[in-house]
Amino acid sequence: MIKKKVLIADDNPEILEIVKIILEDEGFEVEVTLNGKDLLKLKEDFPDIILLDIRMSGIDGNTIAKFLKNQESSRNIPIIMISANRDTQATAAESGADDFLCKPFELEELISKVRKYTN
Amino acid sequence: MIFSKIDKKDKINLEELNNVNKFGKARDERWHVKKDGSLFRASGVITNLVDKTGKVSGHMKILKDITREIETERKIREGDERYKSFLNNSSEGIWRFELEVPLSPKLTEDEQLDSMYKYAYLAECNETLAKMYGFKNSKEIVGARLNEFLIKEDPKNIEYLRNFIKSDYRLMNAESKEVDRAKKIRYFSNNLIGVFENGMITRAWGSQRDITDQYEIIRQKDEFIGVISHELKTPLTSMKGYIQMLSKRFGEKDPELNKYLLKVDTQILKLTKLINESLDVTRIDSGKLQLNNASFNLNTLVKEIVDEVQSITESHTIKVKAKGKALLVNDKDRVGQILINLLSNAIKYSPEANKVIVTTRSNKNSYHIIVKDFGIGIPKSQQDKIFDRFFRADVLNSNTFPGLGLGLYISYELAKRLSGSLVFKSIKGKGSIFNLSLPKTV
Secondary structure: OOOEEEEEEEOOOHHHHHHHHHHOOOEEEEEEEEHHHHHHHHHOOOOOOEEEOOOOOOOOOHHHHHHHHOHHHOOOOOOEEEEOOOHHHHHHHOOOOOOOOOOOHHHHHHHHHHHHHHH | OOOOOOHHHHOOOHHHHHHHHHHHHEEEEEEOOOOOEEEEEEEEEEEEEEEOOOOEEEEEEEEEOOOHHHHHHHHHHHHHHHHHHHHHOOOOOOEEEEEEEEOOOOOHHHHHHHHHHHEEEEEEOHHHHHOOOOOHHHHOOOOOOOOOOOOOHHHHHHHHHHHHHOOOOOOEEEEEEEEEEOOOOEEEEEEEEEEEEEOEEEEEEEEEEOOHHHHHHHHHHHHHHHHHHHHHHHHHHHHHHHHHHHHHHHOOHHHHHEEEEEEEHHHHHHHHHHHHHHHHHHHHHHHHOOOOOEEEEHHOOOOOOHHHHHOOOOOOEEEOOOOOOOOEEEEEEHHHHHHHHHHHHHHHOOOOEEEEEEEEEEEEOOEEEEEEOOOOOOOOHHHOOOOOOOOOOOOOOHOOOOOOOHHHHHHHHHHOOOOEEEEEEEEEEEEEEEEEEOOOOO
């Protein structure tokens, strides 16, 4: 079976590392980036799902989500927004994100959401 | 003595007589000398005395002592100056607004607001007020309309004026958000009183204090707490992740390790709760709480929350009476948060009991979640304080009941923001009943 590919953008390397371990344990292929702007350059080899931190240095997650959701080739990729602030849930939804995770999230919650959108 | 030596020296006597001779009548007002040498101010009229043949035979002067009048006038003038100086040296801005068209208090709030914005103008103010708005002096600002400073589009200002109406036109320590001459935002704390004439409001008096600096400090504090909370949550997230990963990878083979990992996880949960509580208080106090409203079944939520709390509670059994569908539109997470707070308290403050009862009820316009415990209860003397910030149960050993004392404050304030309410009944030594009501439609 081909592994589902998860792309995670977060400017915090510690978060990237543990989320990568967890999802790899669950059988996902995981790619990470510290720089949110990398997502604006996605042309081919799209992931099956994107996990996106709202608050990143340089660019914010909402801008990236809006860009990807307005681009024909990436419109259908599910995006889960991650934030330490649950009040940003509404703005995440406005920018087109499919779901929301609030830091610190439960492992099970992360896994079940990623599963839900990649099945 | 009609003419003093000095008068004579100045030839005032001659001048007056000349005038009488010329015009037949002369008036003057000056200081005269009494017999004892003291002065008195008098106004006088001099006329010619004419004999039968029409020849001037002498002069007559009628004097009126006006010393007291002059003194009173001087005192008034001095008093007036003192009063003006008092007003202008006040650190508070003092003002009088007039209404070009008197306002009937019988109009609706909206009509009154419209009328105020249409007809109110600044009729008088002290220099302090002018400077508060960036003007050089009061002359520059007098005549200004309400909307020039108290911008109508700002909901805070509409609320401020509504409260003025609701307070029966006597409002104290009310905050307004205004703009100065340079269009910079300034915050004021106001005291104002409406003046009635024949049942209509014709003017308002008031004083105000600039609290912009305090606002800025509060804003910085809120931002600081926001940044700190965010920065604390990031390492917590990775800690939590590692704990859960370790538990998953090695916990099944090593139950003891798993037990310890769970303890760390519980502590992380506590820390998260503390951070969220301080963030919530900041948001509630600054009015920045955002709600995510959606439709949900209250009974399903209640059962989910009870399951969640029950899973980490060994001491108590939580009984649920929540049947059927109870659909409403509200912020599900926040409703859940209040219920978790109420359940945690019910368990925390009933160490001798072994059960808590949660019931949901449906009334005509609202749903109720009722949480009943059989614990230590709240003494009458403390019942009006339990929703205050930082209130903690007054028990001998406060270590028995740890916490920031923010849970009930947050729950109470949240309930209000969710268009609902939180009330309670309690008897010391018997237990407490908390009732959260939420409207069926928001």
